[in-house]
Structures are given as structure tokens and as C-alpha cells.
Amino acid sequence: MMESGRLFFDPSACHGKLLFLGSGDGVYRGARPMIGMEETSKRRPFFSSAEDLYDEEYYDEQLPEKKRRLTPDQVHLLEKSFEEENKLEPERKTQLAKKLGLQPRQVAVWFQNRRARWKTKQLERDYDLLKSSYDSLASNHDSVVKENEKLKSEVASLTEKLQAKQVVTEQTPGQRADPLPVEIINVSPLQHRVKAEDRLSTGSGGSEVEDEDGPQLVDSGDSYFPSDEYPGCVGPVDGVQSEEDDGSDDGRSYFSDVFAVTGQQQQQQQQHEEALDWWVWPN
DNA sequence: TTGTGTTTTATTGCCTCC
DNA sequence: GGAGGCAATAAAACACAA
Numbered sequence A: 001m002m003e004s005g006r007l008f009f010d011p012s013a014c015h016g017k018l019l020f021l022g023s024g025d026g027v028y029r030g031a032r033p034m035i036g037m038e039e040t041s042k043r044r045p046f047f048s049s050a051e052d053l054y055d056e057e058y059y060d061e062q063l064p065e066k067k068r069r070l071t072p073d074q075v076h077l078l079e080k081s082f083e084e085e086n087k088l089e090p091e092r093k094t095q096l097a098k099k100l101g102l103q104p105r106q107v108a109v110w111f112q113n114r115r116a117r118w119k120t121k122q123l124e125r126d127y128d129l130l131k132s133s134y135d136s137l138a139s140n141h142d143s144v145v146k147e148n149e150k151l152k153s154e155v156a157s158l159t160e161k162l163q164a165k166q167v168v169t170e171q172t173p174g175q176r177a178d179p180l181p182v183e184i185i186n187v188s189p190l191q192h193r194v195k196a197e198d199r200l201s202t203g204s205g206g207s208e209v210e211d212e213d214g215p216q217l218v219d220s221g222d223s224y225f226p227s228d229e230y231p232g233c234v235g236p237v238d239g240v241q242s243e244e245d246d247g248s249d250d251g252r253s254y255f256s257d258v259f260a261v262t263g264q265q266q267q268q269q270q271q272h273e274e275a276l277d278w279w280v281w282p283n
Numbered sequence B: 001t002t003g004t005g006t007t008t009t010a011t012t013g014c015c016t017c018c
Numbered sequence C: 001g002g003a004g005g006c007a008a009t010a011a012a013a014c015a016c017a018a
Helices: A037-042 A050-054 A056-060 A072-084 A090-100 A104-170 A189-201 A263-279
Strands: none
Touching: A072 A090, A072 A104, A090 A104
């Protein structure tokens, strides 16, 4: 029994184009064997037993150039080896080839194709992770928009009440009757709430909020979203910083400090990072 | 049985690294 | 320049529905 060719064909004979029918244009068209369709009746089933594979008689009837699948045992060993290290050093290639009764070239090709399959799967996994991450962010965004709408309507309602109250005080002698400043109508809902509360609680009439463009809420020591009133809001507002203020720009989401990350999200993040670690194969 | 889709084995050409 | 890796691709082998 031949050492290297006992299981399958002799791949060394397959590397050239001599065994293949030419396509006529000199261009290689793939591993077309020199056998006719009548050979199909001699096809070996995919899951042949090891005994069959060592049966010389079985292969004597086969033309050597026929493409064959590896046995489950061979694939198992190759998979184990791939798990240990997905790249193949020359020495390991030779050892594996001897062990499996294959040509080193076949082992190398198997690893090459296996890496390609792994990469495809990895891309699918990465896509799924990114998609779930996006879905989660989109969901958060929706809830923020709804909360914003709710706050806006609350501000409008409070403004109406405030104006009504001022009308009453105007008609009452001895009371201040300052007209509502125009700016209070135009500021963002959050700032609006701050200004209104400043006026109502301290009576100072002043406000430290000057910039209407950004969410620059000055630290007053209090949360503008009392947890009992706004259970959906996590953490004090003074934790919100503008991007300019934030010296700890580590590339993470701006919202990560505002919205608590769920356990699931943390797990997904960790999985993704592990996946990316895997992605960079060691050399 | 047959047509069709998927998986596996293998080749080719290009690129990078030493 | 040779060795090895990867992407693209071909074709055999296989699975499966009609």
C-alpha cells in the first residue's frame, strides 16, 4: 500500500495541468477530471468508513485524479489543529500531512479554505452584533425623543399657568408685575424649566444658563430630573457635559454617561471586543 | 429522478514579507 | 526572488425539494 496515496489520489500529480482536459483556450478551467459520466456510479459516499478508505480495491477502481472529500476523522483532526493555531508552520504541516496520509499541499489548502470559512462566519457574527447594537441605540433614541416631547408639553403647560398668574398679580396693587421675558419662550425645554424654577423658587430673576445652543447645565448640586418624577432618566443631569468640556474623550458614546448600559449591552460589547481580538490573528 | 442550491476541495493570480 | 497568504473562482460532491 502506498504511504501517501492510500487514501486518495496522489495530489502531486494534480498540481500540474497534465491530468486535466484543456479547455482549448489555454486557460485553466478548474479541476476537471479525465473521467466520463459513467464514473459517477462508482462515487464514494461522503461518510465512508475508515475501512472503506483503506480498502485498496476500492481505490483501484478509481481514477486517481478524482476530487475526494476528506474523511470525518481527517476533518476532525484538522479542525482540532486549526483550533490550536489557525496558521500552519511548515513543520506542523508536514507532521499533519504524515499523520493524515495527505500531501502537505492538501493540508495547506484545507487550512486556507478553513480560514476563509472562519472569516465569513466572523463577518456574519460582527454584522449581527453591530445590528443589535444599532437596534438598541435606535430604541434609546426613540425613548429620548418621547421624553423630550413630554417635557415640552409640560413646559408649555407651566408657562401658561405662569402667565395666568402674572395677569392676576398685575391686577393686584403692590405686587411686581414684570412681564415674562421673551427669552423664556424661546429657550430649550430644559433651560426653560431651569429658568422658570429659578424665578419661582429663588426670586433672583437671574440665571446662569446663558448659552442656548448646548445642554450646558450648570451644576447646582441638584438633579433636574428627580428620580421619582423621571424614573426613565438615569443619573443626575450635572453629569452631562458638553463635548468641549469632556477632557476624557475615550471614543465612547456621548450618551454612555447619561444612559445606564444594560447588562445585555455590556455583554454584547464584551463579545464584540473579543470577536475583534480574534479577528487580529497572531502571526 | 432531476434540477437546484450549498459545501468542499483545489487552482490561479496577485500581494506582502523576508 | 521565493514562500506563503488571500480573494476569486471552478468544479466535484453532496443535500434536498418537487
